[in-house]
Amino acid sequence: MKVTPSQLSSLLQACIPARLPVLITGAPGIGKSDIVAQAAKAAAHDLLISHPVVEDPTDSKGLPFPAADGSGARFLPFGDLAQAIQSQRPLVWFIDDLGQASPAVQAAKMQLLLARRIGEHALPDHVTFLAATNRRVDNAGVSNVLDPLKSRFATIVELEPSLEDWTRWAVRNSVPPVLIAFLRFRPDLLVSQERMREIENRESPRTWGHVARLLPVLPPELQLAGITGAVGAGAAGELIGFMRVWRDMPSVAEILAAPHSARIPETLAAQNAIATALGHAANENNFDRVMVYADRLVDAGLNEFAVMLVSDAVRRDASLAATPAFVVAQSGPIGAALLGQ
Structure with missing residues (x-):
């Protein structure tokens, strides 16, 4: 079973x-x-x-x-x-x-x-x-x-590993949001099905945890080598490429400063990434501005990413569920989607 x-x-x-x-x-x-x-x-x-x-x-x-x-x-x-x-x-x-x-x-x-x-x-x-x-x-x-x-x-x-369960753990344990966003974008990389005879690591929840600890300490010129040693060359190359997309996105600070006008990314990877980053950065002081941007995601037809953003935020900090912004959101499309989860 x-x-x-x-x-x-x-x-x-x-x-x-x-x-x-x-x-x-x-x-x-x-x-x-x-x-x-x-x-x-x-x-x-x-x-x-x-x-x-x-x-x-x-x-x-x-x-x-x-x-x-x-x-x-x-x-x-x-x-x-x-x-x-x-x-x-x-x-x-x-x-x-x-x-x-x-x-x-x-x-x-x-x-x-x-x-x-x-x-x-x-x-x-x-x-x-x-x-x-x-x-x-x-x-x-x-x-x-x-x-x-x-x-x-x-x-x-x-x-059997589950990306949803891994994401819950990652959000609660302050895993870098770029890594959470990457695995949401490439869920098949959570666990490798290959069994290697050589002395090398492959993808697993444990080795992605190693990557989470490596990312904050490795200088850019060593990231590819360090991540390759943790999860293998293929997954490391894809993550490095995804991180370039991440760097080209509007920053969380930009969005929080102007949530009514901040740019919404056009690519699926960037939309996934920015929703994850905002969910990671949300707190009681900025949640009203986060929800303005989440509502704009809904208006742009990106309901899935709006719900993902709000779910991540509340998992990290349950007190956000008592904020006026969250109470208001419950009566709209985001609230309906959250109830359906």
């Missing part, structure tokens, strides 16, 4: 309090770990992250320790297992990259997931298991997940 990031977040927030273990599959770099961390926080649970690819089977069952009289031995928990057993607060135990672990390490997880105990050591009731793995087709060193281990999860879902 394929789910979007927002669907996965809702699923985890339902399963975590019910103590239902979930296995998440999907390509590398699409946000599996981040979504788990956000869901744990939303459920007010602590988060414990294990990496079984670097574990030994004893990590999951404890170290054997002989009794003083030599009559037997006890398995003493340590590391993540000890932390989970001794936890006092609700806890999400997240087993990351499960499919890269050896069969022996995977087998050692079976009793934990089903019986919630190892030998004499029982897990507290407030511990919930979540796990994630790449797929065998992802060139990520995944051989398989043992069938008996898979069956111990209440459900297995495959995360």
Whole structure:
């Protein structure tokens, strides 16, 4: 079953309090770990992250320790297992990259997931298991997940990236608006379908996040090289070309200074870009002027970009929904379109 990031977040927030273990599959770099961390926080649970690819089977069952009289031995928990057993607060135990672990390490997880105990050591009731793995087709060193281990999860879902969900994240995390506008213009570049054998990066939500951090610090003469190293030559070349369009647009300052007369770009890429830039710059002090320009976009037949502008602005700052300009807009075409989203 394929789910979007927002669907996965809702699923985890339902399963975590019910103590239902979930296995998440999907390509590398699409946000599996981040979504788990956000869901744990939303459920007010602590988060414990294990990496079984670097574990030994004893990590999951404890170290054997002989009794003083030599009559037997006890398995003493340590590391993540000890932390989970001794936890006092609700806890999400997240087993990351499960499919890269050896069969022996995977087998050692079976009793934990089903019986919630190892030998004499029982897990507290407030511990919930979540796990994630790449797929065998992802060139990520995944051989398989043992069938008996898979069956111990209440459900297995495959995360599929969504541009809409990525955009929501990007707007809230102050990603440069030129990058948001570019991926809206070229949504097929959000995730590469190629699997490379060479040592190079390809497009994914994670690597576009790297680009977001590179853009503010790279001088112009190094942008192509840096972005190519993050997402590959093809996507980097397209982004650099899009940034030239961005530089030729009317500036946000120009539009806010004269929203009734500022130029509306003629090309689709520039219209997309300016709507994204204005949504990023909107605040309570300038939102009335932003809405003047948004209304002009509607008059020019660019309803989609007007709605995108207003949606971005309100996602970044929910208080804008209480401004007089937004209240007025709700009675017009923009409001009708927003209600239909």
